[in-house]
Amino acid sequence: MLKPQIISLPKILDKRGNLSFFEHPNQLPFEIARTYWIYDVPGGEVRGSHAFKEQQEFIVALSGSFDVIINNGEKETKFSLNRSYDGLYVPKMYWRRLENFSTNSLALIVSDKHFDADDYIRDFDRFKTLRNEI
Numbered sequence: 156m157l158k159p160q161i162i163s164l165p166k167i168l169d170k171r172g173n174l175s176f177f178e179h180p181n182q183l184p185f186e187i188a189r190t191y192w193i194y195d196v197p198g199g200e201v202r203g204s205h206a207f208k209e210q211q212e213f214i215v216a217l218s219g220s221f222d223v224i225i226n227n228g229e230k231e232t233k234f235s236l237n238r239s240y241d242g243l244y245v246p247k248m249y250w251r252r253l254e255n256f257s258t259n260s261l262a263l264i265v266s267d268k269h270f271d272a273d274d275y276i277r278d279f280d281r282f283k284t285l286r287n288e289i
Contacts, residue, residue, distance in 0.1 A: 157184065157246040159225045159232065162213070164240045175240040177213065177265075184244065185211050185267035192217075192263045196256040203252040206276040208285070210268040214253075215242040219260025226250040226279075228286035236262075248289060250282050 162182055167174040179186045193202055203223075214223055220237035227249055234243050237257075245251055253262060268274065276282045 157244070159234070159243060159245050159249055161234060162242050162244050164215075164242060166240045173240075177215075177242065182242075183213055183265070185213075187265045187267065188269050189266045190263070192261060193253065194261045196221075196260065198256075200256070201252055201254045202256075202262075204250075204277070205252075206250040206282045206286075207247050207268075208274050208276060209247050210266050210271075210274050211247055212245045212251075212264055212266045213242050214245065215239060215263045217261040217263050219257040220255075221253050221257065221260050221262060222255040224252050224254065228283040248282075248286055250276075250279060 162177075164175045164177050164182055177183055196202060214236065216236035217239050220235065223234045223236060223243050223245070225232045225234065225245065236243060276285065
């Protein structure tokens with residue numbers, strides 16, 4: 156099973172402004188089916204707090220910073236995203252929450268599935284039970 160990990164993206168340095176990108180299969184281990192972003196998060200708010208049965212995601216802080224807390228059912232790991240050329244790959248069946256958003260932060264998330272409410276696991280105890288069955 157793949158594990159959550161930071162993927163460093165290419166950086167094209169230019170005096171006019173830098174450019175970074177990601178694509179499948181060079182940086183992403185999946186083809187993109189959906190893209191969404193989270194912004195204007197009020198101080199102290201938490202986003203996410205769920206897992207996916209099948210969906211994989213890649214999360215980038217395009218602006219500002221935030222933390223992504225990943226839980227495998229036994230252990231939590233914190234990933235601080237604050238550079239637009241680093242992203243976090245989150246495989247299926249990992250609980251994740253986003254917190255500690257800086258002012259004007261912008262989280263870009265791409266996934267390999269279209270939205271499906273049935274793919275969400277929103278109860279942590281249920282997540283742990285399903286995770287132990289893997």
